Amino acid sequence: MTNKKSTKRALLASIASLLLCFTMLIGTTYAWFTDSVTSASNVIKTGNLDIKLLMDTDVDGTYDDISDSTSPIFGEGSIAQNNNAATLWEPGKTQVAYLAIQNGGNLDLKYTVGLNVQNVSKDLYEVMEYAIVADADKDAPVTAWTSGNSVVEGTQSVSDDVALKVGETHYFALVIHMDEEAGSEYMDGQVNFDLTVLATQLNSESDAFDSDYDKDATYAFTANSAATLSAALANGGDVIIKGTITDSTLDAYSATRNVVTLFRPTQDATLSGGKIIMNNSEANWGFVVDAKNNVNVTVKDTAIEGSNNWNMHNIVEPGSKLTIENVEVSATGGNAVYVTGGGEAVLNNVTVEQDGLNAGAQPWAPTAVAASTGSTVTINSGTYVGNTYGVYIYSSGAKVTINGGTFKAPTVLKADAWGDGVVTSIVVNGGNFDGKIDTSNIGGNGVGVITINGGNFTNFSAIANAQRLVINGGTFDADPSAYAKGKVTDNGDGTWTVSGYEVSSATELVDAIAGGKVVTLTQDIDLGKIDLTDTITNDVVIDANGHKITTTESYGIEVTPGKNVTISNADVEMTKEGDYITYAAGFKIANGDYAGATIILRNCTITMANGDWAYAVNVPGSVKNLNLVIDNCTLEGAVAVQCWGDNNTITITNSELICNYTTNATYTSFCVSLQADGSTVSENNTLVIDNCEFKYSGVDNFDKEIYSVKDRGVGNTVTVTNCTYGEKVVAN
Numbered sequence: 001m002t003n004k005k006s007t008k009r010a011l012l013a014s015i016a017s018l019l020l021c022f023t024m025l026i027g028t029t030y031a032w033f034t035d036s037v038t039s040a041s042n043v044i045k046t047g048n049l050d051i052k053l054l055m056d057t058d059v060d061g062t063y064d065d066i067s068d069s070t071s072p073i074f075g076e077g078s079i080a081q082n083n084n085a086a087t088l089w090e091p092g093k094t095q096v097a098y099l100a101i102q103n104g105g106n107l108d109l110k111y112t113v114g115l116n117v118q119n120v121s122k123d124l125y126e127v128m129e130y131a132i133v134a135d136a137d138k139d140a141p142v143t144a145w146t147s148g149n150s151v152v153e154g155t156q157s158v159s160d161d162v163a164l165k166v167g168e169t170h171y172f173a174l175v176i177h178m179d180e181e182a183g184s185e186y187m188d189g190q191v192n193f194d195l196t197v198l199a200t201q202l203n204s205e206s207d208a209f210d211s212d213y214d215k216d217a218t219y220a221f222t223a224n225s226a227a228t229l230s231a232a233l234a235n236g237g238d239v240i241i242k243g244t245i246t247d248s249t250l251d252a253y254s255a256t257r258n259v260v261t262l263f264r265p266t267q268d269a270t271l272s273g274g275k276i277i278m279n280n281s282e283a284n285w286g287f288v289v290d291a292k293n294n295v296n297v298t299v300k301d302t303a304i305e306g307s308n309n310w311n312m313h314n315i316v317e318p319g320s321k322l323t324i325e326n327v328e329v330s331a332t333g334g335n336a337v338y339v340t341g342g343g344e345a346v347l348n349n350v351t352v353e354q355d356g357l358n359a360g361a362q363p364w365a366p367t368a369v370a371a372s373t374g375s376t377v378t379i380n381s382g383t384y385v386g387n388t389y390g391v392y393i394y395s396s397g398a399k400v401t402i403n404g405g406t407f408k409a410p411t412v413l414k415a416d417a418w419g420d421g422v423v424t425s426i427v428v429n430g431g432n433f434d435g436k437i438d439t440s441n442i443g444g445n446g447v448g449v450i451t452i453n454g455g456n457f458t459n460f461s462a463i464a465n466a467q468r469l470v471i472n473g474g475t476f477d478a479d480p481s482a483y484a485k486g487k488v489t490d491n492g493d494g495t496w497t498v499s500g501y502e503v504s505s506a507t508e509l510v511d512a513i514a515g516g517k518v519v520t521l522t523q524d525i526d527l528g529k530i531d532l533t534d535t536i537t538n539d540v541v542i543d544a545n546g547h548k549i550t551t552t553e554s555y556g557i558e559v560t561p562g563k564n565v566t567i568s569n570a571d572v573e574m575t576k577e578g579d580y581i582t583y584a585a586g587f588k589i590a591n592g593d594y595a596g597a598t599i600i601l602r603n604c605t606i607t608m609a610n611g612d613w614a615y616a617v618n619v620p621g622s623v624k625n626l627n628l629v630i631d632n633c634t635l636e637g638a639v640a641v642q643c644w645g646d647n648n649t650i651t652i653t654n655s656e657l658i659c660n661y662t663t664n665a666t667y668t669s670f671c672v673s674l675q676a677d678g679s680t681v682s683e684n685n686t687l688v689i690d691n692c693e694f695k696y697s698g699v700d701n702f703d704k705e706i707y708s709v710k711d712r713g714v715g716n717t718v719t720v721t722n723c724t725y726g727e728k729v730v731a732n
Contacts, residue, residue: 050105051199054169056098061138063100068224068242073097073195074176091127091182094145094175098137101162101197102169108202113159113174114221115193116231117151122189125151127182132159136173145177151191163202194228196221229276233263241274241302248280253290258283260308263297264290270298278306286311286331291320291343300325309334316343316375324350335370336386339398342374350382365389368409371398379431381405389414390435393424401427402455408434415450415468416441428452428474436461439468452498472518472541473498485518485541500543513540524548539563544570544604551586559599561592561623568602574609585615586637589645591622598627608637608660619643619650621680630655636697641672646683657708658695670710671696674718682713691722 054063055073066073074095101111113132119125131148149158164170174195198221221232222240226247232239253259260278263271278286286308291297297320304312304327311331316322316339325348329336336352339345352368366387371377372394379402384390386409391400393415407413412435417424432455439450440463451470460478462469469483476496481488487501500520503509512519516538524547540563548571559565572586586606589599601617608614616635619628623645630651635641636658643650652672659671671694674682687709694708708725711718 049107049109049199049201050103051109051111051164051197052102052104053195053197054100054102056100056138059098059138059141072193073099073174074193089178091178092180094177096142097174098141098171099174099195100169100171101164103164103166106166108163108165109199110161110163110202111197111199112161113172114196114198115151115158116196116228117153118192118194118227118231119153120190120192122186124186124189124191125153127179127186128191129177129179130158131175131177133173133175135171137171142173142175145175148175148177151193164199165202192227194225194231196228196232198222223274229261233261233271238270238272239263240272241276244275244277246277246279248278250280250283253285253288257285259285259288259313260306261287262290263288263299265295265297266293268296270300272299272301275303275305278304278308278311281307284309285313287313289314289316289322291315291322291341292317294319296321296323298323298325299327301327303328303330305330307332310338311335312337314339314345315341316345318342318374320344321346323348327351329353332366332387334365335367335392337369338367339369339371339375339377340373343376345371345375345377347377347379348381350379350384352382352384352386354385354387365392367392368407369400370394371400372396374398377401379403379405385409386412390433391426392416393426397424399425399427402429402431404430406432411436411438413450414438414441424449426450428455431455433457434459436463437469438463471498473500485516485538487517509542513538513542519543521545521547521549524550526550540565540567542567542570544568547571548573558588558590561590562595562597564597564599566600566602567604568600570604572604572606574607574614585618586635587617589617589619589623589626589628591620593624594626594648596625596627598629600629600631601633602629602631603633605634606636607634613638615639615642617641619645619648621645621682624648627651634658636660639670639673642675643673643685643687644675644680644682646685649686650688652687652689653691655692656695657692658697660697671708673710674713674716676712676714682716684715685713685717687711687716687718689718689720689723693724 051067052065053067055066056063074097103109115130117125128151129148130151131145133142136142162170176193221238222242223229223232223245224242226245226249229239229241229245229247230249247261249260251259251262253262260280260283261276263269276287286306287304289297289299289312291314299322308331311334312324312329313335314322314337318341320343322339322343322345324337324345328351330353332354336354337347337350347369354366354368367389368384368386368391369377369379370389370392373396375398377398377400379391379400381404383406388410390407390409390412391402391414393400412433413426413428414437415424415426426449428451436459437450449468449470452472452474454473455475457474457476460476460480462483471480471484472486474480474497476498477494479488479490479496480498481496484498485501486498489497489499491497501512501517502520502522503512504522504525506525509519509521509525518541520543522545540559544567546569550573574586586608587601606616608616614637616637617628617630617640619626619642621644624647626645626648628648628650630641630653632654634656638660640657640659641650641652657671672687672689674685674687676682689709708723709718709720
């Protein structure tokens with residue numbers, strides 16, 4: 001009994017204590033048990049891949065590092081005269097060099113030994129042989145020539161891949177032999193040998209998953225002479241230049257063009273490091289990159305110097321890409337950097353210094369960067385000084401886009417075009433420019449345009465007409481009004497700034513567009529319609545700047561055939577309902593052949609009043625050959641986008657497509673449609689819809705099947721990807 005009472009008293013005391021604790025906690029915050037662990041001082045370091053080439057020059061067991069030596073292993077002036085005292089060869093002669101490869105870095109590697117063989121005269125290489133003897137040294141010397149392999153011109157690997165762990169050294173002998181049967185026809189002949197050791201990562205270290213992440217690592221050839229450079233470039237792949245190489249050799253690239261140094265890779269390749277000096281006055285082309293068959297080629301961290309007509313001549317064919325990065329080009333001849341062939345080139349932080357008159361045989365004016373033959377060149381940064389021209393586009397449809405950099409020349413920008421249908425263009429988005437602009441040499445029906453969207457221009461003047469030079473933005477030290485499509489502001493300090501042409505009324509808007517201005521709205525406008533069909537002879541650019549355009553007619557904006565139109569940041573509201581007699585369209589494409597012109601709606605909202613015949617975007621049946629791009633828009637109507645025309649390309653991305661049906665109208669049971677009826681059928685159109693959302697906002701009792709996308713035409717191609725579908729809206 002006593003124990004029971006004690007237990008009861010203890011229990012009551014415990015409960016009282018708990019109640020007291022709860023009371024004390026009222027109005028306070030809670031504390032939670034916490035803990036933390038820190039792994040401090042984590043350090044990430046990259047490894048160092050470093051190989052050394054050693055030679056036992058006196059065959060006494062002492063190996064010297066000859067990695068950076070320019071002296072030959074064999075022949076006159078060789079490293080080991082006592083071993084190779086006889087510099088002239090004869091049938092049956094053999095010479096031996098005792099070599100070693102040492103892993104001096106902190107990464108495991110694999111290597112291969114290569115020979116670069118250059119035939120100088122009498123085809124002497126035909127009777128020369130080589131052998132690699134593993135583990136040979138003074139204690140296990142080569143005592144006699146037994147057998148070997150014939151050499152061939154160019155670069156050849158003379159060993160298998162050899163694994164070399166950190167700290168290891170492999171010893172071997174290189175043996176060169178002249179065939180005993182060599183005849184008198186080889187007297188006074190010469191062949192040059194260069195030994196190259198190529199190393200790359202070994203798949204031994206592990207990453208988070210296995211040790212095979214670098215199993216496909218490739219070798220990079222090194223070159224420290226014109227001969228080794230020539231052999232390495234012929235081999236393709238990756239080439240590293242060590243030191244300065246002076247090249248006076250000639251490669252007859254074609255019947256009429258001589259090349260000093262030719263880089264013609266057959267796979268993705270990189271050339272980097274060092275400096276190349278091209279000093280052969282007989283060469284028309286200096287350093288040539290010949291990129292074809294869908295290869296990506298990079299030339300970086302190097303310097304190229306010469307006085308040829310084309311100092312860095314780049315032949316980049318369609319499908320291939322050339323990147324020139326951190327490269328210095330010093331030239332006195334015609335085109336310092338030239339891109340042709342129809343492919344793509346990108347210039348990052350390139351320095352072109354051109355000084356002196358044209359030294360070559362061809363009459364090309366000295367130019368920092370030139371392009372032709374449909375090539376596409378993008379210049380992102382760097383310094384480009386031309387003796388006559390800075391950036392020059394020849395005919396054949398080339399295009400250069402300049403995003404930044406410094407450019408200086410008497411004529412800093414020049415675009416030419418000859419012949420019907422030829423289009424060339426320079427688009428400037430930024431950078432600093434010193435010199436005049438020239439688009440005067442455009443003949444026939446060729447179209448050459450320089451479009452300036454930004455940048456700073458000094459010593460500005462132009463030899464052009466208003467159709468060839470379009471200035472949308474930038475700062476100039478002379479009045480650019482004759483070519484400006486935007487608003488020109490006199491800054492009062494000897495400079496003028498071009499910015500978007502600002503308008504605040506419907507009348508100003510139409511007048512500005514008719515005058516070819518790039519228009520920016522400054523306030524909401526209310527007008528019957530925007531008719532861009534009657535007097536418009538220029539491309540149209542409207543930035544509504546987020547303002548609303550309210551229209552009361554049967555359509556809001558109608559554009560003209562054959563012109564490029566860009567409308568952005570607009571909020572178009574239609575207050576007129578369409579019916580079966582009068583269709584309503586927020587954005588109507590006027591009838592006609594657009595001949596490949598592009599119309600862009602970007603960041604726009606078009607809202608139609610409810611009605612079965614109200615379309616946010618309408619492409620009528622007579623419209624053809626149009627590129628319509630709709631991006632990041634909200635389109636609401638009985639049909640969001642409707643096309644009756646033929647041979648058009650319509651691309652809709654990142655948009656919200658809202659269908660506000662009210663009845664079972666025949667042509668309005670789809671959000672996006674390629675249409676047809678008894679007399680008109682949309683044919684051969686391409687419709688692409690990606691990353692869009694379809695929504696339905698019609699009456700609740702609508703019971704007809706609703707399609708998000710419907711193709712009712714003939715021969716059309718429809719692709720819909722990454723889209724979502726709201727209630728009552730289903731994919732076709």
